[in-house]
Amino acid sequence: MTEHLTVVDHPLVQHKLSLMRDKGTSTASFRALLREISLLLAYEVTRGLPVEMRQIETPVCSMDAPFLEGKKLALVSILRAGNGLLDGILELIPAARVGFVGLYRDPQTLEPVQYYSKLPAELEDRMTIVVDPMLATGNSSAAAIDLIKASGAKNIRFLCLLASPEGIAKMKAAHPDVPIVTASVDERLDDHGYIVPGLGDAGDRMFGTK
Numbered sequence: 327m328t329e330h331l332t333v334v335d336h337p338l339v340q341h342k343l344s345l346m347r348d349k350g351t352s353t354a355s356f357r358a359l360l361r362e363i364s365l366l367l368a369y370e371v372t373r374g375l376p377v378e379m380r381q382i383e384t385p386v387c388s389m390d391a392p393f394l395e396g397k398k399l400a401l402v403s404i405l406r407a408g409n410g411l412l413d414g415i416l417e418l419i420p421a422a423r424v425g426f427v428g429l430y431r432d433p434q435t436l437e438p439v440q441y442y443s444k445l446p447a448e449l450e451d452r453m454t455i456v457v458d459p460m461l462a463t464g465n466s467s468a469a470a471i472d473l474i475k476a477s478g479a480k481n482i483r484f485l486c487l488l489a490s491p492e493g494i495a496k497m498k499a500a501h502p503d504v505p506i507v508t509a510s511v512d513e514r515l516d517d518h519g520y521i522v523p524g525l526g527d528a529g530d531r532m533f534g535t536k
């Protein structure tokens with residue numbers, strides 16, 4: 327993946343995203359849509375994974391067939407909203423190793439504060455996909471990636487559902503080596519750090535909290 331930013335403009339992704347944005351969409355539907363959309367985004371973020379050829383026997387003949395090469399992928403969810411993307415991706419890549427980073431956003435400063443970190447071993451040998459539905463200020467995503475790099479990861483991709491121009495700029499400045507895959511780049515952030523037009527608080531919408 328050479329582009330810093332990939333916007334997945336597939337009609338299925340865009341349709342599901344519009345349903346998720348609608349404030350009338352129920353918690354159950356929001357969660358189901360997020361799971362579905364995460365499969366489609368996972369397909370894009372894993373494009374270009376290296377493969378190796380191995381000989382197999384089909385019922386008809388032998389052939390050299392492609393298989394994923396190298397160590398199992400690592401998925402790192404930024405708590406708590408990242409878990410909504412994680413579940414779908416794990417259906418597609420069930421053998422992936424999974425880590426969690428807990429950061430909350432200080433409501434005054436909008437700066438990230440870390441409260442939890444548990445990451446898979448041997449990150450230096452794994453492609454690591456960091457997931458968080460909302461790339462808003464970019465502060466928590468950039469801080470999470472600092473932490474993940476400090477644990478050895480070198481080949482990192484960032485997957486989100488919505489991104490703001492401010493968040494993309496922050497990530498590009500902090501981590502130019504980390505490609506971003508998203509379903510949309512929205513207009514801007516509001517004074518509370520929410521993405522506009524956005525979809526509201528992704529965690530609240532997927533877990534039914536307020």
Ligand code: URA
Nearest residue numbers: 462520521526527528
């Ligand atoms: N986090 C969210 O859940 N929503 C936003 O709009 C911004 C950050």
